[in-house]
Amino acid sequence: MTDQFPRKKKLHILHKTANFPCMCKALLISIVIPTFAIVLSACKGDSPIDRYTQKKILVLGNSAEPQGLDPQIVTGVPENNIIRSIFEGLCVEHPSKEGVHMPGAAASWDSSDDFTEWTFHLQPNGQWSDGTPLTADDFLFSFQRMLHPNFGAEYASMLYYIEGAEAYNKGQAEDFSHVGVSAPDPYTLNIRLKAPTPFLPELTKHYSWFPVPKHIILKHGTIDQRNTPWTEPEHIASNGAFTLKTWRFNDYIAVEKNPRYWDHATVKLNGIRFLPISNQYTEARMFFNQQLHTTYSLAPEMIEYASNQYQPYLRQETYLGTSFIRFNVTDPKLMDLKVRQALALSIDSQAIIDHVLKGGQTPAYGIVPPTADYHTPKVVTFDPERARKLLAEAGYGNSKKLRLTLLSTDKEVSKRISEAYQDMWKKHLGAEVSIEQREWKTYLARMAELDYQLVISGWIGDYPDPTTFLEMWKKGDGNNRTGWSNEAYEALLAQAEQIKDPAQRLRTLEKAEALFLSEMPIIPIYWYTSNYLLHTSVKGWHPLLLNNHPYKFVDLVQPTQP
Structure with missing residues (x-):
């Protein structure tokens, strides 16, 4: 999922670098800390959060106004946070254990020994929020809509694991019946995959696999029609623990407990409010003013302060994500690999972490965060x-400046990171780089249309496997957004699909990443951390690698003073 914000478990980095442009710490502390002290002293007693807690309504900072609420159109983290509350896939996350799959729209499931054929048995009492039964036909319709060539879903490739899905999506096969999904009865869904995929239950937790209401969508348009009014509060029907109640543009989105949800008794919250707060300092002030239960993120300067003064509120957690810069390789200047390499080698990621981000991130030398089993190729380094x-070999120098x-x-932090890149390229290359900042929807649209030269980007893993970071760089993938493709790269990914030995499969994926990095359609910058504030009244909220907290298990109790 697309994201742009610094996160992950704090590391004690001792690396020293030269002075670096950043906000004056003394000035910041002189302004912000007294303000917070006043706010905190004033929020004793019956605060907004006390009242929301009594009503069991969770109030969240959510970074930006969402692109939309159609699970088959959106691609971002802010949208994901809302959609997970009102829709549900075949499986759901365990509230505290990684890799544990819990029943969602499916009550149970089983697979063949080689993990290529799966059967999901749907909840017998599953239904949409308007009372219409949720059946396997809804899933077939959803898969067909997601893959329809005319619909143009950017996340369509998430379903390419299904036999025949890619051919149908690319218009190479017109009959959807050739795609490996079927429904022998209303509550049984069969899925046939093109290769062994033991992590399919993990994939079904992603919103690209969620069911959408056939009877509502067809009431407002055709299967391949985008942006119809079916997701508006007065029209929408959903199958999750909550239903959409109110959407006030640039104010808040409110969802309320779904009385028709199959596991209604488990849900403890009566509702959730998602606030599109783009400014991290505003969000922090609202939290300390007892107006939020949790922030989306935390401004770099606030991390140390919160750690020292308000430790019970601070959360610093592992987060599966990578920050990087995309190149538009179709741009005449950036077609030259040497130019891309020069720009990459002149970025000092450690300096950015130490002086701008300050959240314990780790410099990235690849796109896939390394694990004990996956060894990320070390291709990208700092070598001014x-x-x-390389830039001189590409024909640039004092007489011919590189301008991009x-x-x-x-976001404020995006501005400071952009300025850091700008300064490094000026210092090390003499390059002149101007900065354009755009709000979330425009930013996404311009990136999708390749209407940029360089763009600050981020990717949060959709499931815990290297392919969540590698598959999107295939030709035509809706999340590629660079103009780059390579047949040898795609051949390695296809080869890895068929390998049953886990270690051998990972070695092949490592070769694919090494090839990808050698052609440098991106610059890996750092691996994410998750730094945010969480009110002590929130219970059932545990660290999770993908940060997809299942709201049905969250509860609110009267806050206690830290």
Whole structure:
């Protein structure tokens, strides 16, 4: 999922670097800390959060106004946070254990020995929020809509694990009956995969696999029609623990407990409010003013302060994500690999972490975060001397300046990171890079249309496997957004699909990543951390690698003073 914000478990990094442009710490502390002290002293007693807690309504900071609420159109983290509350896939996350699959729309499931054929048995009492039964036919309709060539779902490739799905999506096969999904009865869903996929239950937790209401969508348009009014509060029907109640643009989105949800008795909250707060400092002030239960993120300067003064509120957790810069390789200047390499080699990721982010991130030398089993190829380094030589070989120097534009979102931290890149490229290469900041929807649209030269990007894993970071770089993938493709790269991914030995499969994926990095359609910058504030009244909220907290298990109790 697309994201742009710094996160992950705090590491004690001792690396020292030269002075770096950043906000004056003394000035920040002189302004912010007294303000927080006043706010905290004033929030004793019956605060907004006390009242929301009594009503069991969770209030969340959610970074940006969502692109939409159609699970088959959106691609971002803010949208995911809302959609997971009102829709549900075949399986759901365990509230505290990684890799444990719990019943969702499916009561149970089983597979063949080689993990290519799966059967999901749906909840017998599953239904949409308007009372219409939820059946296997809804899943067939959803898969067909997601893969329909005319629909143009950017996440369609998430379903390419299904036999025949890619051919249908690319218009190479017109009959959807050739796609490996079927429904022998209303409450049984069969899925036939093109290769062994033992992690299919994990995939079904992603919103690209969620069911959408056939009877509502067809009431407002055709199967391949985008952006119809079916997701508006007065029209929508959903199958999750909550239903959409109110959507006030640039104010909040409110969902309420779904009385028709199959596991209604487990749900403890009566509702959730998602607030599109783009400014991290505003969000922090609202939290300390007892107006939020949790923030989306935490401004870098606030991390140390919160750690020292309000430790019970601070959360610093592992997060499966990578920050990087995309190149538009169709741009005349960036078609040259040497230019891309020069720009990459002149970025000092450790300096950015130490002086701008301050959240314990780790410098990234690849796109896939390393694990004990997966060894990320170490291709990208900081080497300004080599960068200057490469840029000179590409024909740039004092007599011919390299001039580019960097696109980012309109977040304050994005501005400071952009300025850091700008300064490094100026210092090490003499390159002149201008900065364009755009709000979330415009930023996504311009990236999708390749209307940029350089763009600050981020990717959060959709499931815990290297392919969640590698598959999207295939030709035509809706999340590629670079103009780059390579047949040898795709051949390695296809080869890895058929390998049954886990270690051998990972070695093949490592070769694919090494090839990808050697052509450098992106610059890996750092691996994410999750730094945020969580009110002590929130219970049942545990660290999770993908940060997809299942709201049905969350509860609110009267807060206690830390």
